[in-house]
Amino acid sequence: MGRRVAVVGVGMTENKSHWDCSMPALYRLAVTRALADCGLTHKDIQAVSFGQSPEYFEGINHPEKWLAEACGGYLKPVFRIHTGGTVGGSAAIGGYYLVASGMFDVVLAVSGNKLNETASAQIGLGTVYDPIIGRQFNTGAPSAVALQSLRYMSKYGYNEDYGIRAAVQNRQNAMNNPYAQLKIPGYNFEMAKSTPMLCYPLRLADMCPTSDAACAMIFVAEDRVRKITDRPAWVRGTAATAAGVYYADRDWAVPIELRKAAEIAYKQAGIKDPLKELDVVELYNAFSWQELVWYEGIGLCDWGEGGKLFDKGITAMTGSLPSNPSGGTLCANSIGAAAMFRKAEAALQVMGKAGARQVQGAKLSLGHGWGGAIQFHTIMVFGSEK
Amino acid sequence: MDSNQYRVLEGNISVPYRWTPGDIYGRFLGGLKEKKILGFRCPECKKVYAPATDICTACYYGFKPEDQVELPDAGVVKSFTVVRANLWPPKPDPEVVAKAIAPTKLEDHPLLWPPAPPYALVSVKIEGADTEFIHMVKGERNLGKLKVGSKVKAVWAEQREGYLLDLDHFEVA
Amino acid sequence: MGVNKMTEIIKSVKRTNYVPYRWVYGRDLSRFFLETKNNQKLYGVRCTKCQKVLVPPAEVCGVCFAPTYKEWIPVSDHGVLNTYTVVNLSFPGQPTNPPYAYGLVHLDGTDNLFSHMIGEVEFDKIKPNMRVQAVWNPDPKGDLFDIKYFKPEE
Ligand SMILES: [Zn+2]
Numbered sequence: 001m002g003r004r005v006a007v008v009g010v011g012m013t014e015n016k017s018h019w020d021c022s023m024p025a026l027y028r029l030a031v032t033r034a035l036a037d038c039g040l041t042h043k044d045i046q047a048v049s050f051g052q053s054p055e056y057f058e059g060i061n062h063p064e065k066w067l068a069e070a071c072g073g074y075l076k077p078v079f080r081i082h083t084g085g086t087v088g089g090s091a092a093i094g095g096y097y098l099v100a101s102g103m104f105d106v107v108l109a110v111s112g113n114k115l116n117e118t119a120s121a122q123i124g125l126g127t128v129y130d131p132i133i134g135r136q137f138n139t140g141a142p143s144a145v146a147l148q149s150l151r152y153m154s155k156y157g158y159n160e161d162y163g164i165r166a167a168v169q170n171r172q173n174a175m176n177n178p179y180a181q182l183k184i185p186g187y188n189f190e191m192a193k194s195t196p197m198l199c200y201p202l203r204l205a206d207m208c209p210t211s212d213a214a215c216a217m218i219f220v221a222e223d224r225v226r227k228i229t230d231r232p233a234w235v236r237g238t239a240a241t242a243a244g245v246y247y248a249d250r251d252w253a254v255p256i257e258l259r260k261a262a263e264i265a266y267k268q269a270g271i272k273d274p275l276k277e278l279d280v281v282e283l284y285n286a287f288s289w290q291e292l293v294w295y296e297g298i299g300l301c302d303w304g305e306g307g308k309l310f311d312k313g314i315t316a317m318t319g320s321l322p323s324n325p326s327g328g329t330l331c332a333n334s335i336g337a338a339a340m341f342r343k344a345e346a347a348l349q350v351m352g353k354a355g356a357r358q359v360q361g362a363k364l365s366l367g368h369g370w371g372g373a374i375q376f377h378t379i380m381v382f383g384s385e386k
Numbered sequence: 387m388d389s390n391q392y393r394v395l396e397g398n399i400s401v402p403y404r405w406t407p408g409d410i411y412g413r414f415l416g417g418l419k420e421k422k423i424l425g426f427r428c429p430e431c432k433k434v435y436a437p438a439t440d441i442c443t444a445c446y447y448g449f450k451p452e453d454q455v456e457l458p459d460a461g462v463v464k465s466f467t468v469v470r471a472n473l474w475p476p477k478p479d480p481e482v483v484a485k486a487i488a489p490t491k492l493e494d495h496p497l498l499w500p501p502a503p504p505y506a507l508v509s510v511k512i513e514g515a516d517t518e519f520i521h522m523v524k525g526e527r528n529l530g531k532l533k534v535g536s537k538v539k540a541v542w543a544e545q546r547e548g549y550l551l552d553l554d555h556f557e558v559a
Numbered sequence: 560m561g562v563n564k565m566t567e568i569i570k571s572v573k574r575t576n577y578v579p580y581r582w583v584y585g586r587d588l589s590r591f592f593l594e595t596k597n598n599q600k601l602y603g604v605r606c607t608k609c610q611k612v613l614v615p616p617a618e619v620c621g622v623c624f625a626p627t628y629k630e631w632i633p634v635s636d637h638g639v640l641n642t643y644t645v646v647n648l649s650f651p652g653q654p655t656n657p658p659y660a661y662g663l664v665h666l667d668g669t670d671n672l673f674s675h676m677i678g679e680v681e682f683d684k685i686k687p688n689m690r691v692q693a694v695w696n697p698d699p700k701g702d703l704f705d706i707k708y709f710k711p712e713e
Contacts, residue, residue, distance in 0.1 A: 019570060022408025024440040028448055042446040059403040059576040069443040119402045119495075122650035131582040132395055132592075133615050136703045137661055137674060138652045146644030147663055154642070154687040200645040200682070244621030248611035248670035252642065252663070391593055393584040393701060400577040407569055415569035424566070475579060483577055495575040548569035 001268055002100030004386060006225045006232035007347040009038030009218040015181040015211035015332030017116045023058065024070035030214035030337075031071055031110055037353075038218055038228050042072035045218075046104040050080045051091030051111025053336040056124035058117045071110050071216075083242075084128065085284065087111055088215060088340025089369025089378030093238050095219045096380070100235075105221040112214025113336030121210055121335070128372075134245075141286065142207055146199040148374055149289035152253040153201060156304040160201055163288040164192045166310060167205045167330060170285065173317060174327025176356040179341075181209045182331040206288040208333035215340040217347065222386075233347035236364070237265035237381035245373045258297030258368075258377040266299070269381040271364070275300045275314070278381075279362040280322050280349045282342040284370040286329045291315075294368060295323070298379070317359075325349070325357040339369025343380045350384040400483050402495035410449045414438035417456070418552040421542045425515050426453045436515035459540035460559065461512040461519065468506045468529055474499075506532055510556060524555040531558040587616040590631070595705035599695045602631045603669055611670035636693035637712060638666035638673070645682045660685055664709055678708035 011034030018026055035041060048071045055061045064080040071078065079098075083090040088111035095109030115121045122140035129135040137143075149163065171187040174180035184191070192205035225232045239261040244250075262274070271277045281298065285291040292306030300321070301309045309315065315323035324330075326345045329338045346367030348354040354362075363385065369378040407415055410426060414437055417424035425436030430445040436457055441448055477499050480492050506523040523532055524541075538556035546552035584592065587604065594600045603612045604627035606620035614634055619626055643662030646653070653659075660677040662685075677685060678694065690712035699705040 019406055020409055022406050022411055022440055025408045025410070025448065028441055028446075032448070056399070056401055058405070059401055060405075069446075070441055072446050074443050074446070114406065117403050117405050119404075120650040123401050123652055126652050127399055131397060131580070132584055132588055133703060134674065137654050137676070138650075139661070139674075140648075140650060142648055143644045143646050143661060146646075147642045147661075150644065150687060151642035151663075196647070198646075198648040200643075200647075202644075246613065246615070246617065246671050247621035248606070248609065248613060249622075250671060391589060392586070393589045393592060395582040395584065395702070396580075397582060398577060398579040400575060402573070402575045404571040404573045406571060409568065412568040412570060413566060415572070416567035419569070420566060422566070478577060478579070483575070492575065495573045497577055498574045499577075548567065549572060 003102055004222040004234065005096055005099045005219050006222070006234045007217050007382065008220045008225060008228045008232050009034045009040065010344045010348055011035070011037055011216040012179045012341065012344060013214050014179050015213040015334060018114065018212040023063070023114055024067055026114065026212065026214045027067050027070040027110060027112055030112065030216040031108060034108070034216035034218050040106070040218065040228065044106050045072050045076065045108045047077040047098050047107045048073040048079070049091045049095035049098060049107060049109040050078055051087040051109070051336060051340065052080070052082065053084060053087050053113050054124050054128055056118070056127045057113055057115055057121060057335065071108060083376045084371030085286070085335050086339045086369035086371030086376045086378045088337050089343055089367070089380070090240060092217055092340050092343045092380060093240055093378055095217065096235055096238055099219045099221050105224050107219045108216060109219065109340065110214060110216040111336050111340045113334045114212040115210045115334055116212050142199045142202055144373060145287040145290065146202045148252040148293070149287065150201050151251070152289055152293055155253050156307065158307045162292060162307045162310065163201065163206050164189060164203070166285070166291040167288040168192050169316060170291065170324050170328045170330040173325050173357065174331035177326045177331070178355070180327045180331040181211045182327070202287060208286045208330050211332050211334040213332065213334035213337040215337040215344050217340065217344055231351045231353065233350045233382040233384070234386045235380060236383040237267070237269035237271070238379070239264035240378045241376070243375045245375060252374060253293060254303055255293060255297040255374060255377070257375060258294065259299060261377045261379045262298040265379040265381050269383070271381070274298060275321060277364055278321055278366055279364050280325060280346065280359040281366045281368070282324055282326060282328065282345045283368045284329050284339055284342055285324065286333055286338070286370070288330060290370070291323065291328070297377070298366065298368065322359050325354065325359055339371065339378060342369055343367035346380065347382045350382045402491070408440060409451065410438045410440050413451065413454060415548040418550070419546045419548040421459065423457045423459050423512055423540070425455050425457045425512065427455050429453065433516040434514055435517050436512045437517070437519055455514070457515060458513045461510040461515070461538060463532065463534055463536040463538055464509045464511050464518055465534060466506045466508040466523065466532055468504065468532070470504045472503050504529060505555070508538070508556060510538055521553065522555040523558065525557065528558045587618055591615050592701040592705065596699040596701035599699070599705070601634050601636050601666065603634045604628060605630070605632055612668060613671050614666055614669045614673055634669050635667035636706070638664045638691060640677070640685070640687060640689050640691050640709070641665050641672055642687055643677055643685055658682065664691055675703070675706060676708035677710070679710035
């Protein structure tokens, strides 16, 4: 696993339409907040792990060209990482690797997007498909996840209400998160169920909003941690997995890629029963049904049992393992920052700095990222103890 | 298989954008609309950035509106290249763009397309600035006189919208 | 010199990025679409290790990282609808105006999923696991729309 590493600082921008703020200013805002969070300056940063999603979202190719300096990367190594929706997770893991390897002691990871700069994020998403065998349907994200959701519902016999209920739980949690975009007072099941059906079986309520945001995390080597903070988030386990799109026997409702990532991360962290041992999870639930599918993917329950786990209330804020106290990706999705938000939220929980969305006494947390055609997954497990 | 049976799919991608210049570059563009070149002075290193950027690269200082300074619309050429070859495909018809993967209303979002040669791409140090401004020198008379060290002056477009090409080109003084 | 408070702050710059491309089909997809165009037939390839049949053909099996056999395996244009969606959401660049149905088809004799449109059926009659068959385009051009869509099996 390399050297021991901790997150000492986290910086987030609000998820919204940032019409007053250029892309460099948005990245700088997240980075300066992360630096302020741990009392470091840009001079302390030795390398930058930079993330941003598909170029067609903003129409700016090779974005690190003009954003390196906005991340404090002047005269430093800046590495760009790109894995679609999970890029924020991959950029965080890249930052961790740079420190764990022993090459650098203080590394900044930052990732973001401004999805509101295109007429429709779905145009950019359409271009991620193979131009010869796939782009013809310009599926975008909602209809692709609709395929996953219906497959899950029909395979295990869950009715439409499970997705709606998962959406409502996340929207209610988001009320405690100053960085979330979708905050609707009094949001309830009836309101969600009455929203229009956009891509069967997904209603508007089942879908994430379109956000502009950036998120930053600062990774530091073990021997530097205590001088910087007495509330670090220790990286206890890290995993990233990939799979193909057209491979044989693929079942969109059974994300074996995620299960593999979870097994790797749990082994590193010494976790045998994640449902009992984890205190809080942050899952990349861009669409409501993914909340349940990811429960299974990270091994909280068996395949097909995600809805039943949800029924028990275990993952509610009042339950023994709250899921997405932040409201999750369902309430804020910039794509580029979304997977790093999951990692950063999980880190904040074990640092005890999650504010109104804090899970009391959280000692062990998990942050997840999803990207591509449900094929890239990242996991980081954080602990308040080394 | 016969090599002439290998297929190629001709296509295009066309996407309309509305980019956010933000508070600082937005002022720079507003200045161009009024035929002014606005720079921003870093209070830490005192360097003046024109064109504007959000951040002083060396200091990691985030510019504020009060750092704005107005500069002359003239400067000195630090380097240039004269572009005579047209390396681009012909500018597509609006009808072709309309049939693109993401159809565009070109009246709302005009096509971004490089200028027609001949022109010179120039790096101009605006008087009073510490950065260089990449822009164009146009017109055979100007191209003939162009040298490193040439003094150049802005030629402003008649119609201005708050866009980089409100400053149409530089002419050799 | 100095701050002119009257200067307008430009809020957005609106332009269109347009890029023409030539996408290369490659050996296998060239042949695949030659067959759909000329003969209205679907062909797959078999992995040399796990023996699974992939449609459209791929030169490597993603799971085994093993090459596929050079031989071409004719596969049925009938299959089972694995999952689907009815798209009401409208955005630029869609294949047709919403509403339309789109799904993943498990073609008989293959081991992966083939994505396509679903037609000739009322949306509320579409069900996962129903049998479907390809409807061929009378004017094939050598692309995915050589099949117009899949409809319920007759
Ligand atoms: Zn400076």
